[in-house]
Amino acid sequence: MQRSERLSRLRTRGDFLRVEGVLLVTREPPPPPPPTPGQPPFIASDPAEGVEILLAVWDDGTALGLNGHVDLGTGIRTALGQIVAEELDLAFEQVDMVLGDTGRAPNQGPTIASASIQISAVPLRQAAAQARAWLLAQAAERLQVPPGQLQVDAGRIKVAGDAARGVAYGELLRGRRVVLGLDPNTPVKPVAEHRVVGQSAPRVDIAAKAFGEAVFVHDVRLPGMLHGRVVRPPYAGADHGEFIGNTLDSVDERSIAHIPGIRAVVVIRDFVGVVAEREEQAEQACAQLAVRWKP
Amino acid sequence: MAPMVEDGIEITLDVNGAAQRLTVGRSATLLQVLRHDLRLNGPKYGCGLGQCGACTVHVDGVAARACVIPAAQVQGRRITTLEGLGDRARPHPVQGAFIQAQAAQCGYCLNGMIMTTAALLAREPQPSEQAVRDALAGNLCRCGTHVEILAAVVRATAELPCNAPSA
Secondary structure, eight states: OOHHHHHHHOOSHHHHHHOSSEEEEEEOOOOOOOOOTTSOOOOOOOGGGOSEEEEEEETTSOEEEEESSOOSSSOHHHHHHHHHHHHHTOOGGGEEEEESOTTTSOOOOOSOTTHIIIIITHHHHHHHHHHHHHHHHHHHHHHTSOGGGEEEETTEEEETTEEEEEEEHHHHHTTOEEEEEOOTTOOOOOGGGOSSTTSOOOOTTHHHHHTTOOOOGGGOOOTTOOEEEEEOOTTTTOOOSTTTTOOEEEEEGGGGTTSTTEEEEEEETTEEEEEESSHHHHHHHHHHOEEEEOO | OOOOOTTOEEEEEEETTEEEEEEEOTTOBHHHIIIIISOOOSSOOSSSSSSSOTTEEEETTEEEEGGGSBGGGGTTSEEEOHHHHOOSSSOOHHHHHHHHTTOOSSOTTHHHHHHHHHHHHHHOSSOOHHHHHHHHTTOOOTTOOHHHHHHHHHHHHHHOGGGSOOO
16 A cells, blocks of 8 residues: 555554554553543543544555644644654654544544643654664574664664664565554653754645645535524623623524525524524624523 | 535636636635635635735736625636646746745645745746735734745746846
């Protein structure tokens, strides 16, 4: 499977566990952390989804990291790719990332609190270090040298001082499916040896944004998608008091009967919304819907 | 089911060099037609009030706010979106400069920043910093990337073919 094809074809955790020519590092979904005041609740994983896939190293020598957080412009797609490249001794360009995709990525809760690198990157970093250690042990066996004599450059394992002897990550994985459970005690690379992490790298997402290729959530289009607008109550900004949820007097749906494409007027206490087939119809309805609020 | 457009009128729009024949509602804005009918993701819906600049397109080469322009009023005008400005094979110098300068955080405002800058440099290839600030004053960036954006405009100015030092 081609590198780009994998990103589109492997949609679930199960899909990853069915392909060949791959080393996977997985973990059991951890229990949700205790609730924290002021923070959104953490939704526990569904056991039916199976083990979480943290990392895949493929038989073409590239790697795919998976992380539960999303890149909102903070650059974590780039930074997490650097972390994987660092621990696996791959070139940055050999690493892809899948972020926040609930079908594939591990459940790591909401993307908040500057936690992506300091907390949610930790198991990914460990997974990459563990994968490298496994690959080096395999290479040591094949090449009949102690693992300490091996060096890695861009996924190519070489015997120190003997440039002719070596093996690539991809060769070690051909025709195999290796699944390692995450060992959080795997030693990670000492900071003093970092060559990718700590270096400024161009963000991988900016070009697509500059050419209008990037799909923001606002750009998602689904078949039969409708458009909505919310008519706000008159107490914007205030957030407590008896009047909350009790201020709507009436909604006159006849006031928008002349607008085509209206599919619903939704009223739930003080929540008033209009749903229409086209955005301009929803906007017009939002502006013209006769809503009376209590004084 | 096709969206119902009871009050629809037929129009032809020239978008990125191609004629587009469409039936649109009288209240449809240019932005809504570009995004929903022509499925262009470059121009963004920001405020819907012509105040933030995220929806900026070029109409006959001039930066304009697509969210407050009725689509039916721009028939026969030349409309360019971010997609039509340049692509990876042939990037516009302003797109290249914004990428080089890493002038984005979330990037939602990037369309407006690039389109406004491209229109500015088309009419004023060597603007003063004050002229750049004035031109972009109506383009809001909530992430706060303004310093990088100004650096990107300086870079774009230097890279315009017309500003290249003569051989």
